[in-house]
């Protein structure tokens with residue numbers, strides 16, 4: 001029987017690579033982002049595999065987006081097995097220059113949206129034979145870097161939520177994982193950390209491989225958290 005995944009932030013970067021990996025291992029999927037052209041590009045790449053991919057333009061800044069996203073995945077596919085909260089936004093600003101608007105924006109996308117996507121998804125995931133939620137955190141969900149106060153706080157919030165969620169849905173058989181990468185070679189890190197040589201960055205495919213590992217592994221143990229860091233000479237993050 002077909003397995004269905006919901007993936008946010010699939011229009012570029014890590015999310016696009018995850019979409020391709022999901023297609024390779026046979027998942028139908030709803031992919032979400034704001035940029036229609038880039039979503040269509042991802043769709044055309046994943047549909048080279050024998051799977052179905054539907055797109056949804058949704059802005060996670062809007063409070064009703066999580067409900068609309070879950071309604072759409074159920075309308076199109078009738079079921080849901082895997083949720084991957086990958087969409088995220090970052091900023092590099094000192095605290096003294098950070099406005100309420102910036103704080104609200106970063107928290108809405110990085111913390112509020114995954115929270116309510118999971119909440120709306122749980123009733124459908126409970127019906128799946130192998131339900132899995134994967135939230136994409138960051139090294140800043142447990143570290144603090146100068147000028148990344150809002151980004152780090154929002155990812156700490158996501159990590160805290162993910163820990164509680166894992167316990168609350170354990171009896172429903174839903175596995176919940178947090179992946180916390182260091183610098184990955186995407187537009188986001190090229191804007192946030194132009195100082196890092198791109199040769200020293202993690203490749204998006206490495207995150208997609210971790211997703212495949214979590215989706216395909218068997219066993220009695222539960223993996224709560226995977227932390228993957230850059231392997232560079234000076235800064236180990």
Ligand SMILES: NC(=O)c1ccc[n+]([C@@H]2O[C@H](COP(=O)([O-])OP(=O)(O)OC[C@H]3O[C@@H](n4cnc5c(N)ncnc54)[C@H](OP(=O)(O)O)[C@@H]3O)[C@@H](O)[C@H]2O)c1
Nearest residue numbers: 009011013014033034035060087088138183184186188189
């Ligand atoms: N790159 C890194 O070094 C790194 C390290 C650790 C963790 N992460 C995390 O990994 C995830 C993916 O990051 P990335 O590096 O791939 O970033 P990216 O290339 O900037 O991609 C971000 C994705 O999030 C989507 N998104 C952003 N704001 C949105 C909104 N308001 N509504 C809907 N979708 C929105 C974007 O889609 P649209 O533009 O189409 O809306 C895009 O698909 C994020 O959660 C990020 O925090 C990244």
